[in-house]
Amino acid sequence: MTAVTSDATGTPRWLTPSPRNWRLALLIAVVAIPGSIWLAPGNVAFWISFVAVSAVTLAVTINAWGRYPGPLLVAPAIALLFVMNIFPLMWSFGLSFFRFRVNRQAPPRFAGLDNYEKILTDPTVWDRLQTTALVVVFTVAIQMIVGFLLALLFEKEFPGRRVLLMLVLTPMMLSFVAVGAFFRFYYEPTFGLLSQAVRLFTGEPFILLKTPAGALAGIVFADAWMWSPFVMLLVLAGLVSVPKYLYEAAEIDRASWWRKFRTITFPYIRSLLLLALLFRTIEAFKLFDIVFLITDGGPGSSTETIAVYVFRVSFQFFRTSQSSALAYFILFIVIVLTNLYLYFARQRSQEA
Amino acid sequence: MAWQSKQREIGTAGWGWAIFAGIIAFIYFFPVLWIILTAFKTNADILAVPPKFFFTPTLENFVSVFSRSYIKGQAAVDTGFDRFFFNSIFIAGTSVLLALVIGTLAAYGFSRYPLPGNDTYLFIILTTRMLPPIIVIIPIFIMFRIAGLSGTYPGIILLYTAFNLPFTIWMMKSFFDELSPDVEDAARLDGSSEKRLFFKVCFPQIIAGLAATAVFGLILTWNEFIFALLLTGVETRTVPVAMAQTIGGDIGVRWGLLAAIETLFLIPVIIVVFVLQKHLLRGVTFGTIKR
Numbered sequence: 001m002t003a004v005t006s007d008a009t010g011t012p013r014w015l016t017p018s019p020r021n022w023r024l025a026l027l028i029a030v031v032a033i034p035g036s037i038w039l040a041p042g043n044v045a046f047w048i049s050f051v052a053v054s055a056v057t058l059a060v061t062i063n064a065w066g067r068y069p070g071p072l073l074v075a076p077a078i079a080l081l082f083v084m085n086i087f088p089l090m091w092s093f094g095l096s097f098f099r100f101r102v103n104r105q106a107p108p109r110f111a112g113l114d115n116y117e118k119i120l121t122d123p124t125v126w127d128r129l130q131t132t133a134l135v136v137v138f139t140v141a142i143q144m145i146v147g148f149l150l151a152l153l154f155e156k157e158f159p160g161r162r163v164l165l166m167l168v169l170t171p172m173m174l175s176f177v178a179v180g181a182f183f184r185f186y187y188e189p190t191f192g193l194l195s196q197a198v199r200l201f202t203g204e205p206f207i208l209l210k211t212p213a214g215a216l217a218g219i220v221f222a223d224a225w226m227w228s229p230f231v232m233l234l235v236l237a238g239l240v241s242v243p244k245y246l247y248e249a250a251e252i253d254r255a256s257w258w259r260k261f262r263t264i265t266f267p268y269i270r271s272l273l274l275l276a277l278l279f280r281t282i283e284a285f286k287l288f289d290i291v292f293l294i295t296d297g298g299p300g301s302s303t304e305t306i307a308v309y310v311f312r313v314s315f316q317f318f319r320t321s322q323s324s325a326l327a328y329f330i331l332f333i334v335i336v337l338t339n340l341y342l343y344f345a346r347q348r349s350q351e352a
Numbered sequence: 353m354a355w356q357s358k359q360r361e362i363g364t365a366g367w368g369w370a371i372f373a374g375i376i377a378f379i380y381f382f383p384v385l386w387i388i389l390t391a392f393k394t395n396a397d398i399l400a401v402p403p404k405f406f407f408t409p410t411l412e413n414f415v416s417v418f419s420r421s422y423i424k425g426q427a428a429v430d431t432g433f434d435r436f437f438f439n440s441i442f443i444a445g446t447s448v449l450l451a452l453v454i455g456t457l458a459a460y461g462f463s464r465y466p467l468p469g470n471d472t473y474l475f476i477i478l479t480t481r482m483l484p485p486i487i488v489i490i491p492i493f494i495m496f497r498i499a500g501l502s503g504t505y506p507g508i509i510l511l512y513t514a515f516n517l518p519f520t521i522w523m524m525k526s527f528f529d530e531l532s533p534d535v536e537d538a539a540r541l542d543g544s545s546e547k548r549l550f551f552k553v554c555f556p557q558i559i560a561g562l563a564a565t566a567v568f569g570l571i572l573t574w575n576e577f578i579f580a581l582l583l584t585g586v587e588t589r590t591v592p593v594a595m596a597q598t599i600g601g602d603i604g605v606r607w608g609l610l611a612a613i614e615t616l617f618l619i620p621v622i623i624v625v626f627v628l629q630k631h632l633l634r635g636v637t638f639g640t641i642k643r
Contacts, residue, residue, distance in 0.1 A: 071467060072461070073457045073460055074458040074461040074467070077454050077457070080510075080517060081480055081514055088491035091494075091495075153376055154373065159370045164373055165629075168381065170618070174384070176575060176577055177575070177596050178387070181599055182610075191399045193403060225380075237641070282482050285484070286486070288485075288486065310486045323490060334479070334482055337482075349642070
């Protein structure tokens with residue numbers, strides 16, 4: 001940095017105390033933060049760092065005021081997301097190279113790629129990923145089919161359509177906890193609705209969650225029920241965007257229903273189906289609450305999805321650094337899927 | 353919008369179709385209906401075999417959500433849900449409001465003053481929302497412990513503000529992008545300042561969008577579970593966590609109580625979402641799909 005003299009005394013401009021001198025504030029912060037982390041106890045250091053960062057922020061803001069509206073407008077959001085998302089992610093990236101348990105006093109020890117090697121060779125991880133894949137494939141497939149059929153149901157105008165549509169959309173608004181809790185209630189062997197319905201035919205109480213396959217089906221059913229309306233919404237948006245004259249033309253040509261669907265309807269909903277598929281895949285991939293409440297991963301660990309597994313590794317076994325490595329593995333998958341999703345979403349909005 | 357038929361070219365179907373759709377919708381809605389019915393049943397009716405479709409409704413469950421009338425053995429036990437309701441409303445309300453202020457400014461910035469690498473920022477922002485919360489929670493858990501923020505209101509509110517931001521930014525940006533630039537250009541020609549442009553020209557046009565964003569943000573935040581499970585204490589516990597803990601308890605689960613809580617939440621949500629149907633698609637896709 002070149003010292004630009006600004007006044008007669010010859011003080012360089014970046015040393016002049018002034019509310020808009022962000023360079024000086026930054027300098028103080030760079031000294032104060034590591035200093036306080038080194039010298040002061042954890043919570044004091046946190047607040048000193050907090051004040052230092054705020055001071056720098058304030059100085060930068062005053063400096064940018066009225067001159068750079070764009071950066072100034074987005075800065076608070078970026079800053080908050082940085083503190084609450086990006087920084088924790090970087091931290092856990094760092095942690096993943098150490099050996100560290102959050103419930104022990106022992107300081108972190110450098111471990112290189114050990115954690116990654118451990119999770120990639122751990123058959124449990126692959127087993128949990130397999131469970132997750134099963135859940136994702138089944139739940140997304142059912143959601144796509146049911147959502148599509150529901151959309152066909154509501155494609156046309158009829159009396160009471162708005163109210164009925166609202167009824168179908170309600171499951172989406174419930175909390176995962178409520179869905180989990182009440183499906184557990186419905187699957188209950190003695191007084192649960194499912195068991196009682198089955199008993200009408202077999203005379204025996206039906207314990208769905210007893211077998212791994214049953215438990216998986218229970219989870220998939222609850223999640224698919226909750227989110228099929230989402231697919232319906234997207235497909236409906238596509239269906240109503242089809243220009244009516246195309247159907248009229250097809251009518252004249254006496255095209256069959258299937259042909260009309262394949263050549264007119266499908267091209268209009270294709271991109272939305274793809275978006276629904278990707279969106280639901282991302283969401284199903286992180287399925288946690290429903291599993292946690294309906295089966296808690298059981299029987300045994302047959303329905304433990306990867307999210308539940310990470311939760312257990314970090315907060316029940318407290319293998320903190322190992323779970324960080326695992327988290328990065330998941331992060332990678334989610335980034336790829338989100339990228340794909342946005343690519344197709346943008347492509348569609350350009351077509352429209 | 354999309355599936356509202358007023359100005360759209362969609363076909364019509366008759367009463368026969370309406371009845372068919374009614375039956376399907378009823379079957380689909382049945383699990384929710386059962387929750388609502390359960391809320392009005394006595395404990396004996398809830399656990400009845402075979403299930404009771406007709407019963408004498410009682411408001412007992414709703415009363416016990418907020419009162420200390422719950423009798424365990426001899427002593428009256430506080431369900432504590434009055435507290436948890438307050439916590440949920442306070443935490444969700446404050447964080448949604450904060451996210452709305454910060455997010456709307458950012459969305460306006462992203463929409464009107466694109467930075468170099470604008471799309472990259474927006475992508476990163478959306479990715480933080482798509483991540484399973486379990487990934488970021490490990491370091492946040494440690495951070496909060498060091499800063500003494502775990503179990504406090506500021507901690508969870510700050511976290512939920514960040515949780516709501518990506519959604520708010522994408523939603524509001526999609527609304528800002530839709531405004532006609534002509535009006536702004538005209539105002540600019542008349543010599544409006546940039547500040548005036550935002551408050552007098554853009555802002556009045558996006559109030560409906562703000563309302564929709566706030567409602568969907570509130571629903572998302574109210575329902576959030578993992579962060580609340582790990583980062584709220586006894587004093588700041590929210591409704592979903594309290595519900596989950598009721599289920600894990602050693603006494604029999606009080607399904608009536610849980611059903612009453614969910615019904616209390618659901619009724620305002622159904623009404624509000626019915627009013628905001630226009631923005632539903634945008635709301636559930638975080639503003640990535642407009643129509």
